[in-house]
Each structure stands twice: as structure tokens, then as C-alpha cells.
Amino acid sequence: MRKLLVATKNEGKAKEIKQLIGSYFDDVVTLNDFDSSINIIEDGRTFEENALKKAKMIYTLFRQPTLADDSGLEVDALGGRPGVMSARYAGENATDEDRIKKLLDELKDVPEEKRCAQFVCVLIFIDQQGRIYQTKGICRGKIAFEPRGENGFGYDPVFVPDGFDRTFAELDSQIKNQISHRAKAFENLKKILGEIYNEGTCN
Numbered sequence: 001m002r003k004l005l006v007a008t009k010n011e012g013k014a015k016e017i018k019q020l021i022g023s024y025f026d027d028v029v030t031l032n033d034f035d036s037s038i039n040i041i042e043d044g045r046t047f048e049e050n051a052l053k054k055a056k057m058i059y060t061l062f063r064q065p066t067l068a069d070d071s072g073l074e075v076d077a078l079g080g081r082p083g084v085m086s087a088r089y090a091g092e093n094a095t096d097e098d099r100i101k102k103l104l105d106e107l108k109d110v111p112e113e114k115r116c117a118q119f120v121c122v123l124i125f126i127d128q129q130g131r132i133y134q135t136k137g138i139c140r141g142k143i144a145f146e147p148r149g150e151n152g153f154g155y156d157p158v159f160v161p162d163g164f165d166r167t168f169a170e171l172d173s174q175i176k177n178q179i180s181h182r183a184k185a186f187e188n189l190k191k192i193l194g195e196i197y198n199e200g201t202c203n
């Protein structure tokens with residue numbers, strides 16, 4: 001029985017991770033499933049630093065295969081903000097709605113052609129022996145003028161991926177899971193997991 005600990009408390013993210021991880025693990029559990037009292041302060045300057053911090057903290061406590069995802073939205077017209085601050089962009093106790101409202105306010109005078117943005121996802125996987133692997137995915141798109149759709153989580157209602165005219169929250173989760181920043185990071189992670197678990201014999 002092979003178990004994966006996912007160092008996240010974000011339910012929307014956790015749901016996608018469970019859909020994207022494939023069949024390498026018999027059981028996939030998140031912090032909300034086993035210990036939601038663990039509090040990790042994300043004070044890194046980059047997605048890589050924060051993902052590493054989350055993964056190391058959980059691996060050190062449990063010594064089991066661990067995955068962390070640090071992600072966020074970089075808006076060109078805001079010089080890449082909110083970026084690593086995406087979760088805390090509107091304050092510590094703000095909701096997804098608060099963050100979206102703040103973003104649309106900041107962009108209210110920015111015309112359609114200047115509303116380019118990208119979602120970024122960095123995954124850190126630590127295997128049973130403590131070896132560390134990192135992958136990254138980027139999905140480019142544009143920020144809409146108002147929130148649309150009910151699917152997904154976070155900034156999905158205002159993000160229109162390139163090649164589509166609907167937001168991530170209007171698109172089917174299957175489509176998001178084919179083209180998203182997280183999907184791209186998982187494509188590479190699954191190659192690594194394939195090498196670790198299919199070709200190795202003593203993991």
C-alpha cells in the first residue's frame with residue numbers, strides 16, 4: 001500500500017491533484033484529511049521556495065512520500081503581481097471573492113489587449129528516501145472584466161485561458177485538467193513517478 005501525503009489545505013487544489021496524480025498511489029491524503037492544525041508559513045520569495053518549504057515540513061514530520069503545490073496568478077499589467085502573494089493578496093482572512101474583487105478593481109482601467117496573465121504551478125515531490133524532485137507548469141491567458149462560472153476555485157472565474165473564450169470556472173474540469181498550469185506540472189511529475197515506481201524495485 002503506497003500512500004501520498006499532499007501538503008495542502010486548499011480543497012479545490014486537492015481535488016485537482018487527486019484527479020491529476022494518476023495511479024501511482026493507493027491512497028492520497030491532504031492536510032485536511034490527517035492534521036489540519038499544521039500551519040506552514042509561506043514566506044518564500046518564489047513558488048519554488050514555498051513549495052519546498054511545505055513539502056519538507058510534511059516529509060520531516062511523517063517520512064512518507066510527500067507532494068506540495070505552490071501556485072499563483074501573475075498579471076502582466078501588475079508587473080507579475082499577485083504572484084507568490086496570490087493567496088494573501090487581499091489579506092490573511094479574505095475569501096476567493098475578495099481576491100477577485102481586488103484584482104478586478106486594480107485592473108478596471110486596463111483594456112482587453114493588456115489583460116494578459118499566467119497561472120504558475122510548482123510541484124515538489126519528496127520520495128520515501130527523501131529525494132527531492134521539482135516540476136513547473138505555466139498556463140497563459142487573460143483576465144476577464146467580471147467573474148463568470150461556478151467550476152474550479154480561486155481565481156478561475158476571471159481567468160480565460162488562451163485559445164478559449166470561457167473562463168476556467170465556465171470550462172469543464174476535464175478541460176482545465178488538460179491545459180492548466182497544474183496539468184502541465186503533473187505531466188512532468190508523472191514521468192518522474194514512472195521512473196521511480198515502474199522501473200525501480202525497492203521503493
Ligand SMILES: O=P(O)(O)OP(=O)(O)OP(=O)(O)OC[C@H]1O[C@@H](n2cnc3c(O)ncnc32)[C@H](O)[C@@H]1O
Nearest residue numbers: 008009010069070071072073086087153154155156
Ligand atoms: O498552500 P496551500 O495549503 O496548498 O493552499 P493555498 O490556497 O494557500 O495555495 P498557494 O499558497 O499555492 O496559493 C495559491 C493561490 O493561487 C490561487 N490558485 C492556484 N491555482 C489556481 C487555479 O488552478 N485556479 C484558480 N486559482 C488558483 C489559489 O486560490 C490561491 O489563492
Ligand SMILES: [Mg+2]
Nearest residue numbers: 010042070087
Ligand atoms: Mg498557501
